């Protein structure tokens with residue numbers, strides 16, 4: 001990743017990134033480590049990928065732990081935070097990233113598909129944010145490390161504002177993430193805990209690309225992006241580093257759209 005080696009605004013801080021073995025989560029974990037943070041690489045399946053990433057971080061003098069946990073399970077989320085605190089004393093940054101899609105037309109969508117997506121994408125963010133806030137409050141503010149007591153970053157999607165036919169469960173979960181994020185930001189600001197969101201557009205990740213591999217499909221997607229390029233996970237990772245750092249100390253309750261302008265023109269068809 002193209003970040004200068006001496007830019008390490010997160011030195012000494014400890015981060016948990018959920019769903020960090022692939023895609024946006026992996027890029028975020030790597031960028032936070034590059035910026036000086038120790039990171040917990042959470043995964044549910046894909047231990048090999050998580051370990052490869054941890055090795056790469058350690059190879060650059062970083063510190064990483066891999067931890068298997070289903071973010072929709074309270075006991076597993078608690079165990080993950082306990083492990084981070086046992087290893088490193090506390091947690092300063094949570095990136096609520098784990099998420100999935102299970103697409104179906106409304107009339108075909110099973111209750112199981114609905115529940116699964118809501119449980120992972122929305123309930124998972126609640127459970128992790130709650131544990132993070134509890135830990136931040138237990139530890140209190142450490143001004144030498146950061147101006148805030150803790151930072152929570154909620155990964156949402158452009159589909160927190162753009163409706164998405166055929167994806168009712170996913171769009172509902174991301175709309176929920178947006179309001180969860182703002183409410184937590186309002187509630188926790190008095191404790192100097194900052195909560196922000198990132199809403200990525202079309203990014204080259206497994207969640208996105210598995211479903212879209214023909215040239216025509218890629219062309220159709222590009223027409224929806226005024227900036228005319230599909231995003232890279234690193235585009236999102238750079239935003240996460242900024243939101244986790246004191247550079248953004250006066251920013252809370254905000255959503256950063258990292259989407260090449262997709263939300264500017266819902267249904268935008270061209271411009272040549």
Ligand code: BGC
Pocket residue numbers: 101156157158159200201202203207208
């Ligand atoms: C989805 C992608 C989609 C993008 C833009 C994301 O939230 O996960 O599959 O391409 O939104 O529509």
